[in-house]
Amino acid sequence: MKKNILEIRVRYVETDQMRVAHHTSYFLWMEAARSELMRTNGMSYRTLEERGYFLPVREAHCRYRNSLKYEDIALIETELLEIGGASIKLGYRIFNKENKSSIADGYTIHPFTDINGRIVKTPGFFREIFED
Amino acid sequence: MKKNILEIRVRYVETDQMRVAHHTSYFLWMEAARSELMRTNGMSYRTLEERGYFLPVREAHCRYRNSLKYEDIALIETELLEIGGASIKLGYRIFNKENKSSIADGYTIHPFTDINGRIVKTPGFFREIFED
Amino acid sequence: MKKNILEIRVRYVETDQMRVAHHTSYFLWMEAARSELMRTNGMSYRTLEERGYFLPVREAHCRYRNSLKYEDIALIETELLEIGGASIKLGYRIFNKENKSSIADGYTIHPFTDINGRIVKTPGFFREIFED
Amino acid sequence: MKKNILEIRVRYVETDQMRVAHHTSYFLWMEAARSELMRTNGMSYRTLEERGYFLPVREAHCRYRNSLKYEDIALIETELLEIGGASIKLGYRIFNKENKSSIADGYTIHPFTDINGRIVKTPGFFREIFED
Numbered sequence: 001m002k003k004n005i006l007e008i009r010v011r012y013v014e015t016d017q018m019r020v021a022h023h024t025s026y027f028l029w030m031e032a033a034r035s036e037l038m039r040t041n042g043m044s045y046r047t048l049e050e051r052g053y054f055l056p057v058r059e060a061h062c063r064y065r066n067s068l069k070y071e072d073i074a075l076i077e078t079e080l081l082e083i084g085g086a087s088i089k090l091g092y093r094i095f096n097k098e099n100k101s102s103i104a105d106g107y108t109i110h111p112f113t114d115i116n117g118r119i120v121k122t123p124g125f126f127r128e129i130f131e132d
Numbered sequence: 133m134k135k136n137i138l139e140i141r142v143r144y145v146e147t148d149q150m151r152v153a154h155h156t157s158y159f160l161w162m163e164a165a166r167s168e169l170m171r172t173n174g175m176s177y178r179t180l181e182e183r184g185y186f187l188p189v190r191e192a193h194c195r196y197r198n199s200l201k202y203e204d205i206a207l208i209e210t211e212l213l214e215i216g217g218a219s220i221k222l223g224y225r226i227f228n229k230e231n232k233s234s235i236a237d238g239y240t241i242h243p244f245t246d247i248n249g250r251i252v253k254t255p256g257f258f259r260e261i262f263e264d
Numbered sequence: 265m266k267k268n269i270l271e272i273r274v275r276y277v278e279t280d281q282m283r284v285a286h287h288t289s290y291f292l293w294m295e296a297a298r299s300e301l302m303r304t305n306g307m308s309y310r311t312l313e314e315r316g317y318f319l320p321v322r323e324a325h326c327r328y329r330n331s332l333k334y335e336d337i338a339l340i341e342t343e344l345l346e347i348g349g350a351s352i353k354l355g356y357r358i359f360n361k362e363n364k365s366s367i368a369d370g371y372t373i374h375p376f377t378d379i380n381g382r383i384v385k386t387p388g389f390f391r392e393i394f395e396d
Numbered sequence: 397m398k399k400n401i402l403e404i405r406v407r408y409v410e411t412d413q414m415r416v417a418h419h420t421s422y423f424l425w426m427e428a429a430r431s432e433l434m435r436t437n438g439m440s441y442r443t444l445e446e447r448g449y450f451l452p453v454r455e456a457h458c459r460y461r462n463s464l465k466y467e468d469i470a471l472i473e474t475e476l477l478e479i480g481g482a483s484i485k486l487g488y489r490i491f492n493k494e495n496k497s498s499i500a501d502g503y504t505i506h507p508f509t510d511i512n513g514r515i516v517k518t519p520g521f522f523r524e525i526f527e528d
Contacts, residue, residue, distance in 0.1 A: 009428075011424065011427065011428050011431070012148055012149070012154075012427055012431065012441070013148060013154050013156060013424055013427060015148045015149040016144055016145060016147045016148065016149070017144070017147040017148070017149065017151045017202060017313075018318060018320060019149045020320075022144075022145050023291070023320075023321040023324055024145060024288050024291045024292060024295075027287070027288045027291065028288060028407065028409055031288075031407065031408055031409060032405075032407050035407070035408065035467070039467070044467060045408070045466075045467075046465075046466055046467045049281075054282060056282060056284075056287075056328070056331070057287040057328055058327070058328050059325075059326070059327050059328065060287055060324075060325070060326050060328075061323075061324070061325045061326075062323070062324050062325075063322070063323050064320070064321055064322055064323065064324075067320070067381070069442075070149060070441075070442055071431070071435070071440060071441075071442045117331070141296075143292065143295065143296050143299070144295055144299065144309070145292055145295060149445075150450060150452060152452075155423070155452075155453040155456055156420050156423045156424060156427075159419070159420045159423065160275065160277055160420060163275065163276055163277060163420075164273075164275050167275070167276065167335070171335070176335060177276070177334075177335075178333075178334055178335045181413075186414060188414060188416075188419075188460070188463070189419040189460055190459070190460055191457075191458070191459050191460065192419055192456075192457070192458050192460075193455075193456070193457045193458075194455070194456050194457075195454070195455050196452070196453055196454055196455065196456075199452070199513070201310075202309075202310055203299070203303070203308060203309070203310045249463070276412055276413070276418075277412060277418050277420060279412045279413040280408055280409060280411045280412065280413070281408070281411040281412070281413065281415040281466060283413040286408075286409050288409060334413060
């Protein structure tokens, strides 16, 4: 299914006193990366919300293997793993751009909801755009 | 006018590789402190928004004198400095709780707006609650 | 094993345009809660680092069941689940203080490392303090 | 003196329940923009720290004129305004890339310090690189 790679440079604010990017930044990068995946496939998440569909996070997971320093560039490789009846699952692999070493892996699961937070079925137009 | 003190413990995520709380955290503490000031005076900012009034930030300033480390406790002394015709100004003084040393000072200015972001006059009920 | 409950009030900055606390805030609360768990048991994480031991995050997981709004108070119930030979695992249950509804569950796994990031054995003093 | 423009796309996490980018994000963008300014002139802030020089924030100011929404692209125009005897001042102008409307202005002031936080004179190599 759809894949994408987003480059992100580690910001100073993201470092902590261990001198590496804080573990919560990885979830921010995953969010930015799935936004980018949707946008580059012609259906931005902003547009999705304008159509009345929302993708809150039901589950988020990250496994950290290595660390990143200030000014390092992370590559966030994102893949839409599953389009379910009322939810989607995305997988992420994070690399250090410089030496391609593996930094972290993760996934997120998102139900489709309406503006009131009620679960709704995966819209047909979403499936059409994102299924190969 | 109304004053308040909020205690905040520096979180690990707030440190950076200089081993002190990052300068942007101070603005987050000021925000939490003015929320607390409103809440303890009987008109929470949540209620204000429910009544259709918003207080976005028009200006924010901070002067840093000293730093705070992870697990230090900051005291954020907040004062409502001015209630103008269509805006308010708050002042903040931040101390290290342990030794009462001065850490930073700042201020924020906020127009009153409606839900569409249009400037509106300071509501009478706000003045009644927050003017001495 | 050791348990703790930390209260956290949702900040305005933590809301997003879905009008609820953003999913990454939960990981920040878990971090603050495990700091509190250590501190209230007489061995703060700051002291641990001063002794040359670090607990970076190897794995972080959260399952979101419900949402929290601005100014809601979250209870983060934290439990030290396992003390392994060279790592620890903590579990978290997040509730809405007002109605005790379950908001989220999560866990984190942390290896012990030295200042250079090398894995080391769980120090004896840690086991003594945190094992019942 | 040296100028630079950095593009930043507003992330979902940066929105708040007013549906616009939170005011603290602007300070994060300014930080990323001054990092970029230094890097593109051949002296990254990372290198500066490796040489034993630090630029903590002594003063930060922002005047907000307009707001940015999720997925909007901000242009952060950064200029090194002054190189003083022991500090520097930078100015920032933030625009909406789409329509070039002015969103905010700000400045930051930074003393030079050594690794212990003691003020030191502006190093000669800094002046050579950044003075025109």
